[in-house]
Amino acid sequence: xxxxxxxxxxxWLALLLLVGVPAKAFPLFATFSSIKCVIDDTAxxxxxALAQMPVILTRSIDLSVASNLAFTGMCTALFSHAFPDAxxxxxILLALTIGTALGALNGLLVWLLEVPSIVATxxxxxxxxxLVFVVSGGAWVTSGKLPSAFIDFVRTNVLGFTLLxxxxxxxxxxxxxxxxxxxxxxxxxxxxSNPDAAAYAGIDIGRMRxxxxxxxxxxxxxxxxxxxxxxxxxxxxxxxxxxxxAIAACVIGGVSIxxxxxxxxxxxxxxxxxxxxxxxxxxxxxxxxxxxxxSGFVIIGAAAHNALRAPTMPRRTLRVAGWPxxx
Numbered sequence: 001x002x003x004x005x006x007x008x009x010x011x012w013l014a015l016l017l018l019v020g021v022p023a024k025a026f027p028l029f030a031t032f033s034s035i036k037c038v039i040d041d042t043a044x045x046x047x048x049a050l051a052q053m054p055v056i057l058t059r060s061i062d063l064s065v066a067s068n069l070a071f072t073g074m075c076t077a078l079f080s081h082a083f084p085d086a087x088x089x090x091x092i093l094l095a096l097t098i099g100t101a102l103g104a105l106n107g108l109l110v111w112l113l114e115v116p117s118i119v120a121t122x123x124x125x126x127x128x129x130x131l132v133f134v135v136s137g138g139a140w141v142t143s144g145k146l147p148s149a150f151i152d153f154v155r156t157n158v159l160g161f162t163l164l165x166x167x168x169x170x171x172x173x174x175x176x177x178x179x180x181x182x183x184x185x186x187x188x189x190x191x192x193s194n195p196d197a198a199a200y201a202g203i204d205i206g207r208m209r210x211x212x213x214x215x216x217x218x219x220x221x222x223x224x225x226x227x228x229x230x231x232x233x234x235x236x237x238x239x240x241x242x243x244x245x246a247i248a249a250c251v252i253g254g255v256s257i258x259x260x261x262x263x264x265x266x267x268x269x270x271x272x273x274x275x276x277x278x279x280x281x282x283x284x285x286x287x288x289x290x291x292x293x294x295s296g297f298v299i300i301g302a303a304a305h306n307a308l309r310a311p312t313m314p315r316r317t318l319r320v321a322g323w324p325x326x327x
Contacts, residue, residue: 034279036161042275043168044223044230048242049249049267050175051219054212056250057188058205059195059259060117062213064106065220066242067128072098072224074132077141077150077234084147091150091225099221100214102128107210107217117209125243132236143232154229164226171219176264188212193260248299249274 048065055062076095080086102124109120143151154164179185190198191208198205228234253270255262 036165038272038275038279039165040162041278042271043162043164044226045242045245045249045274046168046268046271047171047219047223047226048246049253049271050172050264051216052246052250053175053255053262053264053267054179054185054188055117055209055216056247056255056257057192057259057262058209058212059192060110060209060212061121061247062103062106062216063118063121063243064102064124064128065216065246066239067125067132068099068102068217068220069224069227069242070236070238070240071102071128071132071135072221073228073238074136074141074224074234074236076225077146077228078135080147080150081141081145088149088153092222095221095225096218097221099224100218102221103214103217104210105217107213110213111206111210114206117213121213132238136234136236138236140236141228141234146228146232151229151232154226164230167226172264172268179264184208184211189260191259192256245274251299 048069052062052065072095075098076091079094080091083090106117106121106124109115109124110117154162154167156163158166179188187198187203187208190201191203191205195205198208227239249270250262250267251257251270252273253262253266253268255267
């Protein structure tokens with residue numbers, strides 16, 4: 001843990017500055033309620049970014065997560081509108097089923113047909129986004145058409161935070177433990193950092209990419225329901241471009257695009273940074289239109305930092321002493 005915090009000291013320092021500068025101009029920004037809102041607003045981004053992390057670790061990319069999220073979100077909204085008494089459990093099961101199926105399709109294209117992940121998911125991005133219009137007929141599902149249980153689930157307040165924030169915290173903890181202590185979690189790192197050694201060790205790289213993409217799809221599907229529940233609307237342009245934010249969070253958080261390196265804590269901190277960047281400009285008198293530019297500078301800075309660190313990073317091997325990987 002100490003090594004992790006030290007390795008990403010710059011990220012944590014940036015996070016403190018992003019909180020401190022707006023708080024000086026607007027003291028209420030540093031209050032519990034403001035921080036709570038930032039965490040609530042970035043919870044879905046954290047989930048999608050954490051699901052994107054194993055994909056990137058295996059030297060792949062999933063560009064279809066936002067389209068998966070949008071399609072699944074629209075399907076859950078239409079389902080709840082048609083069957084208002086079905087309950088939240090059935091809605092969550094539907095979201096996970098659809099999301100997992102869409103993610104598995106990506107995985108099969110990459111694993112069995114050996115289609116590059118960027119090509120496969122670029123194609124399914126268009127397919128899934130188009131299906132949003134097909135199932136909805138171009139219409140939106142507004143809050144008046146959704147049962148109250150559907151909307152209230154993730155908004156339920158527990159000890160000062162919404163249930164969505166607590167669920168995200170639980171997923172982040174499971175991700176931390178999974179990457180550190182499970183065979184599959186460790187295999188994601190090896191598959192990306194040293195594919196030749198992974199093959200000699202009996203690790204099927206294609207299979208690991210299939211698992212990562214399927215997991216990414218499952219979380220994206222679940223987030224489809226969470227998104228519609230939180231914002232109480234399912235639109236045809238839902239989560240448009242959100243896949244780029246998730247990838248940006250991974251890059252800023254230290255997940256190497258070259259695979260094999262990254263931490264859960266880094267991704268979580270990066271998501272919070274991006275959330276603050278969205279909220280802070282108006283408070284310090286800056287135009288909100290600077291938000292995208294600031295995010296771009298942060299992404300380039302993080303990518304440059306990772307590139308400079310890469311030559312000094314030891315290459316992961318299959319030595320027992322090298323595990324579990326540093327998180």
